[in-house]
Amino acid sequence: GAGVSQSPSNKVTEKGKDVELRCDPISGHTALYWYRQRLGQGLEFLIYFQGNSAPDKSGLPSDRFSAERTGESVSTLTIQRTQQEDSAVYLCASSLIVGHTDTQYFGPGTRLTVL
Amino acid sequence: AQSVAQPEDQVNVAEGNPLTVKCTYSVSGNPYLFWYVQYPNRGLQFLLKYITGDNLVKGSYGFEAEFNKSQTSFHLKKPSALVSDSALYFCAVSALTGGSYIPTFGRGTSLIVHP
Incomplete structure (x- = not known):
């Protein structure tokens, strides 16, 4: 079966514009994570969806960042009024079951460049 | 708060x-x-994970x-390196924090295997 997919693979935008990033998790995976990976840095947790429960938004860096997920399907990460410091690779991951022990499967990422 | 340290930015091995x-x-x-x-x-x-049980965990591609x-460590090892092992390696920890199990990733270590 297909893995986690993300689109677009690359996005270049101007400062102040809004961007929307998409993640298609593996079918049947109940958990979905968004991370940010800045150049030379580790993964920074952004948000976590767990089935139909309220998402854990504790990692979102500002109110310009938001994410949605419909059921156990596609998720979108929206960044409003982009800033240059938002430039990074945004990674999405999904896991089969809810739980801290489950393996995450990562998408290839979206490279965002804010000019 | 939980944290992960990968003390080496780069590891070189023949x-x-x-x-x-x-x-x-x-x-x-x-x-x-x-x-x-x-x-x-x-x-x-994903390469491997430790949840419970035997302290030595074996994973993909011959890694363990x-x-x-006691040393709060989880070092990755392989008996005989291959050039194809050259990549960026991330360690992550997950533990109950504030009622959820959000994983924390290290900054990554670049492994370079020389022919």
């Missing part, structure tokens, strides 16, 4: 020699530990890691 990529962690409670690998221009892939509770 093909055929054993390799070690270091990881130490800090958590409250029982840790769940993971190693992921990121090959150039590809997404993160040893959980050492």
